[in-house]
Amino acid sequence: MAGGDELKVLGVWTSPYVIRVRVALNLKSLPYEYVEENLGSKSALLLASNPVHKTVPVLLHGARPVNESQVILQYIDEVYASTGIPSLLPTDPHERAAARFWAAYVDDKIGSAWQGMLFTCTTEEERAEAVARAVAALETLEGAFEECSKGKAFFGGDAIGFVDVVLGGYLGWFGAVDKMIGRRLIDPARTPLLARWEERFRAAEAAEGVVPDDADKMLEFLPTILAWINAPKSK
């Protein structure tokens, strides 16, 4: 335990925000301890590490917490920047700005639609409306993929990058929603580039064991999350 360099992630296995951090750590071959949190009964460590938002993921580097998934991703890029360890963000400033832009877009449009289709909708109509918003955003991202990838496998080019892990975090839930609604959110007919990207991302070593591929298991877990969300707020 010397040096205080150990990495620890506090998370929930279904969270897109947690999954992206874990994929990033795997990409960089960085060992870390993973702690599954029960958000219905938050650990003292979680509450002490993220007093403002009280949520996951939290990255602990030694004793120091880093919060907000995209902040965490940039932190590990910067701390572990060295030859041999792939970087998530590109080096060119304009390309970095573009990657940050699309990552923000994903969390804004896909993120809010994802919440709508699973956690906040009260009718099937509302769910369908959220699904439509996600599909529209994915169509925009199809264009972004074409621009960013420049014919290569990922938004980041040859290697998985920032936008890839940010969007990739949602794939577990996409599989579950696909099962719920009986069709694919990332529809190969509408968004063929993203459909192929999804296959490549899921097949990546860094995604193994971290990006959920069992839709039933996720749907079984959904009531637990809804109970967390709908519980009366504790003081």
Next chain:
Amino acid sequence: MLSCSPTSTHHPHSTSSQHSHPQTQTDRHPSNAPTMASEKSSSDLTLLDFWVSPFGQRVRIALAEKSLPYEYVEEDLLAGKSERLLQSNPVHKKIPVLLHGGKPVNESLIIVQYLDEAFPDTPSLLPSDPYARAQARFWADYVDKKVYDCGSRLWKLKGEPQAQARAEMLEILKTLETELGDKEFFGGEHGFGFVDAAFAPFTPWFMSYEKYGEFKVAEVAPKIAAWAERVGKRESVAKSLYSPDKVYDFIGVLKKMYGIE
């Protein structure tokens, strides 16, 4: 940010790229005369913006901190968005947009980080230590997520929803107060930094929040009030912001437009 602009006594503005920041209007706050902005820039920077936008102001502050010359273009959002704006930001169709060598960068905090990275020989807004950078990004994100939306609800809503917005605003100010602590700036050892630039443009909005929310920032968050005063005197900030009265009037115009009250 805003999809429409006030009909009021605003600058008549065209989107002419030759027109510098509209200092010709006499009702402008006199300290708003960015001397850099009117030069055709050797750094090849153009900013598409809207005078009262706190998001645009973050970029103006960053450009001033870095002494970077740029061309300021006022987007007359009421007249409809210019072709250049729509082409530069087709996804969101919003200001601010920074054009560098004609290439667009969108989203205010992304633009500020871009300026740090594209102009590494200028004073940086983010600190150099990765952990300090992570803290700065976290708090800028907090300001981004919370302040404008909550503030808007304060002046848009009535009754219980407004009371809720008021409670949230007090919570936000107290949280930021705790983070600021006894530091001169949010940037701490680094000095005026990323979070300061992110939050400073909201300081002229405090008076409006106070009026609509019936509270005083100086009572709820005295350190934030003191910081607001300090930061307001900083040259880059003073020349980028408009007076609280101007902001209050602008909100009045928006309310009329939305048919509120």
